[in-house]
Amino acid sequence: MKAALAAGADFFAGYPITPTTEVLAGWAKENVTNKKIDFIQTEDETAAGFAVIGAILAGKKAWTATAGVGHVLMQDPLALAESLRLPFVMYVGQRGGPSTGTVIYSQQELTLARYGGNGEGLRIVYAPSNINELYELTQKAFDTAWKYRFPVIILGDGYLSKTLAPVDTTKKISVEDAHPYFLNGPIKNMRNCFSKEEELVEHLNFLFREFGEASREIVESESYKVSDAETVVFAWGSVGYAAKVAVANLRKKGVKVGLFRPITMRPFDTANAIKAVKNAKNVIVAESSAGHFGRIVRETLADVMIPNFCRLYKPAEGITVSDIEEKILGVTHV
């Protein structure tokens, strides 16, 4: 929330859901004294998303936060934001599913974040791995959203949402200004309903082109000690942070292991992912789901021969540093 304020966010609409209620409540509290911001607690997440869209049209740097089943409802407004090129910013605190599941943690909302909604997944998804990154990437999300006019999701989880840790709030990045879409120059009739297949295809091709161009500038990843790695761990978000610690620990013991961690889950840094496994014999995918991320990795590395593809899948369960170390030692020559 502090990062959103630092990025100039001035409107929030939301609905209570664990583990992101603190954002809603925090904004409501801020709203009491901060006259520059505005707020609606809506009747459901769908209404929150559409209120955010209304506020964006009016020129607000509007955003929302949700999780789990709320994230599902939010796909309705997100699809509209994709079609109309609206800079919709949303924080998601993943929780366990399906259904109400658990309320704190999972990595099971990755596919929903990337490709939810009826359409082609024309959204940017950032995945912070720790609380400092959460602060940085949330600011960046507003900049990316307003610069490229595509919806942006910050895909965290309940551990990230609820962790209390010191955050370096001095890191401020410059964020693109917001402008009203309406009552601001020529008449705009914003249309998202087409009568002909050809009309929609033309619209889609335009969106694909713009998304592709933007992607080249947006895509981000971290490759850590991969150049001589016999084993490369693929992990993202909170698990990515644990994996980095595991890799650092084992490198001290001489184990040739590295990490590839995407920072944007969409677009995906395919080029650097392939580069990261250049000398690898083993790839380990570690994630708190039964393969949301693994499927992306397999698709990304489809043309690269990896002798040994290993999974460390713990759906909706936390993955510790020692879990990852154990898996690495199981496949790597020591």
Next chain:
Amino acid sequence: MFEPRFPKVVNPDSKPSNFCPGCGYGIILKVLGQVIEEMEIAPRTVIGLDIGCNLLAWDYYNLDTIQTHHGRVTPTMSGYKHGQKDSVAIGIAGDGGLYAIGLQSLLHTAHRNEAVTVIGVNNTVYAMTGGQAAPTTLPHEVTDTTPGGNFTAKEPVFGPGLVGEVAAKGAFLGRASVNNIPVMKSMMKKAIQAQLAGNFGFLEILSYCPTNWKTDARVTMEYVDKMAETFNLGVLDE
């Protein structure tokens, strides 16, 4: 030569009309255009459309418009109004969009007394999809999904009355009919004036749908008169 006198806010390029012959929307939109012009609010008016036949109005006005999703025009307009407090935000939706899929947004927007205006068009059916039963379908009415007649409820949903249960003091709630233009026009003004005074404004309008009613011109006119026997016209008192 006779020149049809359309308000200036109507976009002449949107003709010929996208609506079916005999549809009530043409009248409703034209009169709303006159109201916007007479109230001199065009430079600050934004129109939101739900999904349903109203989406065809996307290029009807020389005003900024947005097609939202089904049932979602009310929260979109609320968000817009929060973002530009001096604007006039008008949402147009059908009876399905307001009383079925978008009902909770309609009720809570009234409850929070958001300063927006919602125009709801009641033709007793889901018209765009081919005439299925709506919350407003009359008892015994034959529709696509009530082929033997509607027996699911003794009464339809009475929108303004329902909204009145939770609406804040100062909100405007009323029902007009497309076959009485002067009254409809004055109630549209009141629904917008409520917004200008910082309150929620909601007007339901009984309207024609000969395509789905499968009625000729005479029976269509009679149909709306018959609707008015069930749906009381007028301003809902506090």
